[in-house]
Amino acid sequence: MKTFIVSGGEPKSPLEFYKKIINESDILIAVDKGIELYKKLDTEPDYLIGDLDSASQESIEWAESNDVEIIKYRPEKDFTDIDLAIDFAINNNSDEIIISGFLGDRLDHIFGALLLLKKYSENIMFKEEFLEISKAPKKLEMNVIPGEIWSLFSLSEKTEGIYLKGFKYPLKNGTLFINNPIGISNETIDNTIEISYEKGCLIYFRWKV
Incomplete structure (x- = not known):
């Protein structure tokens, strides 16, 4: 089972790159502001996950009007939004997870997301057209x-x-x-x-x- 997660950073690749991954994926997840890339692609994800502190109200309403299942958390929590999305995907039988939209100005967010590669044993790859980051198998x-x-x-x-x-x-x-x-x-x-x-x-x- 393959899951595509769009995080709340800045998408850095052509839209065709994301469309190809979407077409190859079984589950589509937006993390907070990541919903805006799905909206731009006119493709509804299956889930919108996070505390929704960075997604625009317009994009949230677009998700609601398109029957996207919204899983909202309080800002005060012990896990990052991307961690919650990965955990959700694994609990829904995903054994391959692709994450895009993780780059941006917040280096602490990027670093925190990459540290999750050590936490999980599943096949997780942070991916843009020009860059792949993953944990190497043995x-x-x-x-x-x-x-x-x-x-x-x-x-x-x-x-x-x-x-x-x-x-x-x-x-x-x-x-x-x-x-x-x-x-x-x-x-x-x-x-x-x-x-x-x-x-x-x-x-x-x-x-x-």
């Missing part, structure tokens, strides 16, 4: 385009036994520490890359070309 093989920029970070105290192939800077049995982010700005040099590790939590940023 073994990852992927077709890429040479010249892509990849950055790897440990979200645990350390991630051990790292193996990289197909990169300008390959690695065998390497270790990344959370307080020494030296995995920034590697570059793909082949059409296929391999990433694996033995212990820890590894996330990647993939900047597409």
Whole structure:
């Protein structure tokens, strides 16, 4: 089951990019101001989730008039809106979650959202046309385009036994520490890359070309 979540940040990709993901998804969720992208696309999500402090009244009324199920929370809560949306998707049998609209001026919001990659074991990807951010499985093989920029970070105290192939800077049995982010700005040099590790939590940023 695939879920598409549009968060309340700034959409940075062409509308066609979001339309394609929508057409491939089983559940559509708007998080607060994310409803405005669905409105622009003239596509009703299944759910609108959040405290609704950033969505315009016009967009909320559009959701109501189109029978979008609204799940509203008080602003004073122990979870962020995006966390609540991810949890809702998982409880509705989603095993693949794509999140767009997470970029913007609030770096604390972005950082908080990315930390959720460590909290959940499900396949969650933050995605725009030019950028993918996700937690790497213990073994990852992927077709890429040479010249892509990849950055790897440990979200645990350390991630051990790292193996990289197909990169300008390959690695065998390497270790990344959370307080020494030296995995920034590697570059793909082949059409296929391999990433694996033995212990820890590894996330990647993939900047597409």
